Amino acid sequence: MADLREEFNTLKLERIIGFNGSVVGGLKMHPDRKHLIYPLGCNIIIEDISKDCSQRILSKHTDEVTCLAISKSGKYLATGQVTHMGFKATIIIWDYARGEPIHNLPLLHKVKVEALTFSCDDRYLISLGGQDDGSVVVWDTITGEAICGSQAQVKSAGNTYCVCASNSKADIFVTGGENTLRVWQLDVENRKIRPTDVNLGGLKRIVKCIEMVDDQDPPYFFCGTTTGDILVVNMDSQRLQFVVPEKNKFSLGVTALAFVRISERDEHLNRDGTKTCLPTFEFLAGAGDGELGEYKIKMSVQANKVKATMVHKQNAKPWKDTSFKNKCNSITSIALRGGGHQFFVGSGHSQIYRFNYAEFKCELTKTCHSKQVNDAVFPFGTSELIVTCQDEEIRIWQLSTGKEIRRHVVSNLTCNAVCITRDGSSIYSAWADGKIRAFGFDPKTSNIVDKCVINEAHNKGVTAIACTSDGRCIISGGGEGQVRIWSVQENYDSRGKKVYRGVLVETMKEHKGSVSAIKVRDNDKECTSASTDGTCIIWDLEKKVRSQIVFANTLFQCVGYGADACHIVTCGTDRKIGYWETFDGSLIRELDGSLAGAINALDTSPDGKYFVTGGEEKLLKVWRYDEGEVTDVGIGHSAAITKVRICPNQKYIISVGQDGAILVWKFPNY
Amino acid sequence: MSLLDEGTIYNLIAVEEQKRQKPPRYNSKFKDTVRNESTSNRNEHKTMGQAKVPVPTTDNYLKKHSKEPVLPNKSDFKYGDEDHKKPALPAREEKPLMGLKTTKNFITNNAVQNITSVPKRPEKKYVDTRNGDAHNLIPSGLEPIYVQKKEFGEVPTYLQKRKDEMIQAQEEYNQYVSEYMRRGAMQKLTEDERKAILDGLKTNWEDIHDQYQGLSVVTDTAPKKHRKERMESQMKQLERDIEIFEKHKIIYISN
Numbered sequence: 001m002a003d004l005r006e007e008f009n010t011l012k013l014e015r016i017i018g019f020n021g022s023v024v025g026g027l028k029m030h031p032d033r034k035h036l037i038y039p040l041g042c043n044i045i046i047e048d049i050s051k052d053c054s055q056r057i058l059s060k061h062t063d064e065v066t067c068l069a070i071s072k073s074g075k076y077l078a079t080g081q082v083t084h085m086g087f088k089a090t091i092i093i094w095d096y097a098r099g100e101p102i103h104n105l106p107l108l109h110k111v112k113v114e115a116l117t118f119s120c121d122d123r124y125l126i127s128l129g130g131q132d133d134g135s136v137v138v139w140d141t142i143t144g145e146a147i148c149g150s151q152a153q154v155k156s157a158g159n160t161y162c163v164c165a166s167n168s169k170a171d172i173f174v175t176g177g178e179n180t181l182r183v184w185q186l187d188v189e190n191r192k193i194r195p196t197d198v199n200l201g202g203l204k205r206i207v208k209c210i211e212m213v214d215d216q217d218p219p220y221f222f223c224g225t226t227t228g229d230i231l232v233v234n235m236d237s238q239r240l241q242f243v244v245p246e247k248n249k250f251s252l253g254v255t256a257l258a259f260v261r262i263s264e265r266d267e268h269l270n271r272d273g274t275k276t277c278l279p280t281f282e283f284l285a286g287a288g289d290g291e292l293g294e295y296k297i298k299m300s301v302q303a304n305k306v307k308a309t310m311v312h313k314q315n316a317k318p319w320k321d322t323s324f325k326n327k328c329n330s331i332t333s334i335a336l337r338g339g340g341h342q343f344f345v346g347s348g349h350s351q352i353y354r355f356n357y358a359e360f361k362c363e364l365t366k367t368c369h370s371k372q373v374n375d376a377v378f379p380f381g382t383s384e385l386i387v388t389c390q391d392e393e394i395r396i397w398q399l400s401t402g403k404e405i406r407r408h409v410v411s412n413l414t415c416n417a418v419c420i421t422r423d424g425s426s427i428y429s430a431w432a433d434g435k436i437r438a439f440g441f442d443p444k445t446s447n448i449v450d451k452c453v454i455n456e457a458h459n460k461g462v463t464a465i466a467c468t469s470d471g472r473c474i475i476s477g478g479g480e481g482q483v484r485i486w487s488v489q490e491n492y493d494s495r496g497k498k499v500y501r502g503v504l505v506e507t508m509k510e511h512k513g514s515v516s517a518i519k520v521r522d523n524d525k526e527c528t529s530a531s532t533d534g535t536c537i538i539w540d541l542e543k544k545v546r547s548q549i550v551f552a553n554t555l556f557q558c559v560g561y562g563a564d565a566c567h568i569v570t571c572g573t574d575r576k577i578g579y580w581e582t583f584d585g586s587l588i589r590e591l592d593g594s595l596a597g598a599i600n601a602l603d604t605s606p607d608g609k610y611f612v613t614g615g616e617e618k619l620l621k622v623w624r625y626d627e628g629e630v631t632d633v634g635i636g637h638s639a640a641i642t643k644v645r646i647c648p649n650q651k652y653i654i655s656v657g658q659d660g661a662i663l664v665w666k667f668p669n670y
Numbered sequence: 671m672s673l674l675d676e677g678t679i680y681n682l683i684a685v686e687e688q689k690r691q692k693p694p695r696y697n698s699k700f701k702d703t704v705r706n707e708s709t710s711n712r713n714e715h716k717t718m719g720q721a722k723v724p725v726p727t728t729d730n731y732l733k734k735h736s737k738e739p740v741l742p743n744k745s746d747f748k749y750g751d752e753d754h755k756k757p758a759l760p761a762r763e764e765k766p767l768m769g770l771k772t773t774k775n776f777i778t779n780n781a782v783q784n785i786t787s788v789p790k791r792p793e794k795k796y797v798d799t800r801n802g803d804a805h806n807l808i809p810s811g812l813e814p815i816y817v818q819k820k821e822f823g824e825v826p827t828y829l830q831k832r833k834d835e836m837i838q839a840q841e842e843y844n845q846y847v848s849e850y851m852r853r854g855a856m857q858k859l860t861e862d863e864r865k866a867i868l869d870g871l872k873t874n875w876e877d878i879h880d881q882y883q884g885l886s887v888v889t890d891t892a893p894k895k896h897r898k899e900r901m902e903s904q905m906k907q908l909e910r911d912i913e914i915f916e917k918h919k920i921i922y923i924s925n
Contacts, residue, residue, distance in 0.1 A: 384683045396682060405682055424678035441677030 011620060011634035011665045014652065015402045016045060016055055018661030019350045019368045021332055023066060024162075024209065024255070025115075027346030029335040030096070031074035036335065036344060038352075039065035041638025041659030044079055046099070057636055060092055060101050064639075064659070069116035069125070076102070076141055078125050080113025089113045091127055093141060103144030109133045115163045119170040124186070126173050128152060128163045136163065136175055138186055138193060148191040153180040164210035164221065166235070176207030176223050181231070183238050196238050203243065205231060211257040217277060222297075224254025228287065232297065232308060242308035244297055252288025258334040258343065259283055260294075260357065268301050278306065284343065286331025292345060293318030294360060319362055324349065326411065350660060367404040369395070369660030374415060376643045376656045380422040383647035386654060387427060388662065389415035394429060394439070394448065399652065399664060408439060408448035416463050421471030426451060426488075428474055430462030436476055438488070438500060454486060454502035466518040466527060473541075474502065475527055477515025483508045483529050483537075485544065506544040510537055517558045521565050526582075528568050530556035536570050538582055548585035552578060558602040560611065562625055571599035571613055577623075591628050593621070601644040601655070605667075612653055614641030620655050622668060632668045637661065856922040868915045875908040 018040040020026060028037045034050040042061040048054045061081040069078045077094040088107035095102050105127075112130030119126065124147065125139040137149035152160040158178025166172040171186035181198040205225040212221045219235035228249030232242040259281060266278040278299040286292045294313040299306055312318060321329050330348040337343060344365070345353045352366035371391040379385055385405075386397045391414050396406040414432040421428075427439045427448070436454040441447070458478025465476045474486040485505040493499050513533030520527040526547070530536045532555040538548040554572035562569045562579065567588065570578045577593040580586065593599045597616025604611040604625070614620045620634030620641060639659035646653050646667065653665040698704070760766075794807035807813050816822060859867075882901045889895045915921070 379679045382680065382683060385679060387679070396679065398682075420679060424680045425676050427679070441679060441681065443677040443681075446677050446679075446681040 008630055008633045009668060011622065011632045011653070011668065013057075013634065013636050014664040014666050016040065016057070016636065016661055016663050017366075017368055017397070017402050018045075018657075018659065018663075019346065019352060019366060020065070020659065021346050021348050021350035021368075021370055023068065023332065025333045026065075026068055027333040027335045027344055027352060028068055028070050029337050029344060030070060031072070033338045036352075037068065037070065037077065038346065039068055039079070040661055041065070041657065042081065043636070043638040044068065044077070044094075056099055058094060058099055059636070059638065060104075061090065066130075067113055067116045069118055070096070071118040071122040071141070072120055073122050076118065076122060076125075078116045078118065078127075080109070080116050080127060082112040082130070085111060085132075087111065089130075091116065091125075091139075093125060093139075093144065103141075105139055105144060106146065108137050108146060108149065109135065114159075114161060117163050117165045117173065119165045119173070120167050121170040123170055124165075126163050126165060128160055128175060131159045134160065136160070136184070136193070147186075147188060148193055150184075150193050150195070153177060153182070154197075158206070161206070161208055162210050164212045167212050167215040168219070169214075172235075174210055174212070174221055176210050178206045179204055181205075181207055181223060181233070183235070198233050198238055198240060200231070200240050203231075203240070205229075206253075207231070208253060208255060209257050211259050211283075213259045213281065216262055216279065218279075220281075222257055222259070222281075222283070224257045224285065226253035226288075228253050230254055230257070230283075230285070230297070230310070242297075242299075244308050244310035250285065250287035250289075250291065252328060252330065254285055255288050256286035256331045256334045256345075257283060258285075258336055258340070260336065260340040263296065266300065268306075271304075276306070284334050284336075284340075286334055286345065287318075288328060288330045289320075290324060290329040290331060290347065291318040291320045292331050292334075292355075294357070313360070316360055319355075319360065321347070321351070321353075321364075323407075367395075369393075369656075369662065371660055372658040373642055373656035373660055373662065375417045376645055376654060376662070377418055377420055378645055378647050379420050379424050381648050383649045383651055386645075386662070387418055387420060388656060389418045389429060390660065391415070394418060394427065396448070397662065399647070399654075402664070406446070406448055410437065416461065417465045419465050419467050421467055422469050423471060426471055428465055428467055430465040430476060432461040434458050434461050434478070436462055436465065436474065436486070436502065438502070452488075452500035452502060457484065457486070457502075458482060460514070464515045464518045464529065466520045468520055468524040468541075469522070470524070473505075473524075475518050475520065475529075475539075475541075477511075477518050477529055477531075479514040481509070481511035481513055481515060481531060481533065483511065483515060483518070483539065485541070508539060508544065508546070510546055510549070511535060513555070516556060519559050519561060519568075521561060523565075526565075528559050528561070528582075530559040530570060530572075532556065536568065536580070538568065538585070548582060550578075550580045550585045550587070552576075555598075557598065557600045557615075560602050560604045562604050562611065563608060569602060569604065569611060571602045571615075573598035575599060575615075577602070577613060577628075579628075589628060591623075594619070597640065600640060600642055603644050603646050605646045606648055606650055610646070612644045612646060612655075614644040614655050616640040618657075620644060620653065620663075620665065622653070634663070634665050636663055856924050859921040859923060864915060864919075864921060868912065871908055871912050871915065875905060875912065878905050878908070 020039045023039050026039045030037055034048060036047045036049050038045055042063055042065055044058040044065060046056040063081050063083050065079050066082050067080045075096055077096045080091045081089050083089045089109050089112050091105040091113055092101045093103040109129035110133040113127055114130045115128040117126050122141060125141050127137050129135045134152050135149050136152040138147045140147055152175055157180035160175050160177030160180055163173060163175045173184050175182050182195040185194045205227055207223040207225055209224040210221055214221055214235040220232050221235055223231040228251060230244050231240055234241050261282050262279045263282050264280050268276050268278050270276060280296050280298040283295045283297060285295050295310050297308055297310050299308050331345055332348050333346040335344045341357050343355050345355060350368040350370035354363045354365045369390045374389050376386055376388045384399055386399055388395050392410055394408045394415060395404050398405050415429050416432055417430040419428050425440060429437050431437060434456055436457045438451040439448045440451040442449050457476055458480060460479030462476050463479050467474050472488050477483050484507050486502045487505050489501050489503055491499050511531035511533055513531050515529050515531050517530045518527060525541055526538060527541055528538050534552055534554055536550045536556050536559055537546050540547040554574035556570050556572040558571050560569045566582060568580050568582055571593055575594045577591040578587055579589040581588055593613050594615055594617045599613050599615035601614045602611060609625055610622055611625055612620060612622050618637040621630050622632040623630055637657045639657045641655050641657050644655045650667050653667055655663045795804040796807045796812060797804050878901055885898060889898055
């Protein structure tokens with residue numbers, strides 16, 4: 001990558017819209033209270049929240065980052081990743097200030113690093129392997145060498161999911177998982193770690209998160225379980241003390257815990273005259289169903305026994321994002337800013353919320369795609385808005401602010417492609433259930449509303465869609481290889497309301513493999529479809545017949561018109577970019593588009609002088625059309641690029657990836 | 671496809687939202703009235719009425735015309751100046767009282783009076799605009815009145831009088847002080863008196879000295895010792911006094 005930077009100009013990255021919410025505890029606040037750290041695919045993003053939201057990207061991992069830890073002092077940042085089956089996963093310790101890796105730790109964990117934590121004096125890093133590995137390793141942060149390691153759990157227990165270091169002692173840490181909860185004592189001289197199992201009695205729990213509060217008196221640590229309760233364990237005696245709440249457990253488990261403060265302490269006089277201190281812990285707890293609440297865990301004496309009760313803060317109800325109606329938007333991380341006056345909450349649906357602790361007021365600060373972004377389009381003639389589609393959502397973004405402004409959800413289905421009519425009144429979308437759904441806009445609220453559905457448009461799912469400039473004609477491509485032409489007709493129903501209907505005009509059966517892209521020529525008389533069977537067909541839309549066909553030994557992924565629609569440009573899995581004559585379908589030129597992987601996306605600039613490509617290489621390349629040379633390279637994607645677009649006024653390039661990120665680049669000026 | 675009844679994606683392009691200027695807050699002109707009424711009439715409705723409402727008496731039934739407005743009594747019309755009006759002139763046919771008739775020739779009398787009278791001096795006026803608006807000169811302060819006064823520039827008499835009083839008071843005070851000093855001043859010893867005192871002292875000293883010389887040589891007892899010491903101290907005191915009197919020729923005695 002270093003030589004790429006020297007060889008070509010790098011594109012200026014304007015903004016990244018992305019956050020991987022599925023990483024447990026992935027959203028972290030740096031101790032300087034100014035920077036938010038979160039993973040996105042195989043990158044780590046450090047965002048300055050104090051003023052201009054500038055982002056720093058740390059990219060050294062080769063696959064998705066699975067865990068993230070910051071040392072107490074904020075000097076170090078440790079990240080672990082997942083890798084392919086049978087290989088060993090990397091852990092990197094970064095120097096936070098410079099943003100450079102200090103140590104690439106030797107590969108010890110198989111496949112996945114499950115969790116990471118720093119000891120309270122930054123001296124050691126404790127890492128936990130995934131389910132294929134099941135070991136816990138203690139590393140020296142200064143030398144970057146492993147001190148010792150051990151199996152994380154006894155053989156009868158299940159996987160271990162989380163690790164948390166003590167806040168007061170550097171040589172103690174806790175691991176928790178399926179029916180296992182262990183306190184480990186590190187013996188550096190003998191290079192040994194010795195576990196003590198916490199006796200849970202008859203309880204069987206799967207611990208998903210641990211919050212350490214052992215710097216307070218009495219020293220406790222709190223474990224959130226999938227059952228939906230919190231285990232309170234005394235660190236001194238290593239015994240389970242309380243299980244809260246007894247009833248009304250958190251639904252779908254406690255997924256995130258954050259200790260805020262001890263609000264009050266009750267002195268209790270024992271029988272023998274000694275005094276015990278009964279504190280009340282204030283906690284933020286997030287559940288798997290997306291509920292977040294401020295809870296008080298209060299210790300009190302009832303009938304000569306110390307009991308713990310867990311109650312929600314008075315005069316308030318747990319918060320839940322109401323925009324997710326039937327979905328669980330699990331809370332995966334809670335990042336306290338400083339003492340906890342403000343905190344950030346990351347959810348499984350890749351949303352980041354900012355809360356004010358005192359008023360418990362929520363503000364949605366960031367929404368991102370949580371899954372692969374399948375398509376992205378600009379409305380005709382404007383660079384202000386982007387329409388993207390993900391798994392089951394269509395979203396509209398404002399480019400200038402990077403904010404999501406509209407969203408439409410069709411549950412449990414996948415949207416493969418979208419297109420917008422020129423007048424902007426309709427969005428046609430291609431869905432994996434074989435339907436074409438057309439959406440309109442509410443005249444008052446501009447919300448996305450259903451317009452019409454073409455059922456059974458393709459029997460193996462609709463994979464590509466395009467429409468003519470008047471918006472009356474839809475050309476769709478399916479997984480089975482057919483290209484169909486539909487006309488949208490409008491009628492009035494018995495109540496005088498406008499209804500739309502898609503009528504099949506023509507079915508063109510030429511492709512053998514699924515159609516990956518369709519492009520309509522500007523004059524609406526011709527369109528091109530690219531297919532994974534290695535053909536690219538130019539169709540005559542007036543006669544509804546094939547006019548030209550091109551063959552190549554590749555799976556074509558994308559196609560575009562170039563040179564005033566005299567050429568078509570194709571790209572595919574053979575890493576080649578081909579220029580073809582539309583007149584006779586002959587190959588004019590072939591370029592090596594990438595060194596590493598398939599080229600998934602291509603878009604030609606409005607002035608016809610440039611085109612951009614992106615693919616598995618994770619690089620965005622800007623090419624001169626006539627010369628066929630790369631002028632600029634954009635580095636920043638953390639997963640394969642699925643779509644690239646140049647905005648209509650040629651100011652920005654946007655690229656979307658498999659990790660759900662939307663990257664906005666500045667178009668180079670020449 | 672009519673776009674009027676259909677929204678488009680372009681509606682979502684954020685137009686810079688102009689903040690509506692807030693009109694100034696409405697202030698009712700009845701605000702004060704309402705406030706006063708609400709505070710002043712509050713006590714009337716403080717309770718929910720009397721605890722037991724008295725039953726209307728039987729003699730207090732509704733009477734005829736009792737609900738009509740009561741008008742003031744009618745009174746005759748009078749001019750306001752009737753009490754200080756002069757009596758009306760006598761009529762032409764009216765006979766004078768007792769047949770008296772004056773012989774005074776009013777015409778000549780008036781003429782003579784006017785001819786002989788000193789003409790009235792014209793009032794002093796000044797005109798300040800070209801339209802000729804005239805104003806009295808005297809109260810305007812434009813005429814130099816005070817400069818023309820007889821005593822202008824002199825020290826006013828009251829000041830002179832005050833000055834004289836002050837000088838007199840000072841003199842009286844001085845006199846009093848000197849008198850007081852004279853009365854309370856120290857007496858000076860005359861030469862004769864001094865001499866007499868000096869001689870007296872010396873004789874005293876000689877007396878004691880004689881006694882002292884006559885004392886026994888041995889002072890063995892305490893009384894003897896005391897006596898000798900007393901005499902020595904007396905003589906010493908006298909010697910000191912004599913020395914003072916001889917040294918100073920002029921001696922004052924303080925009172």
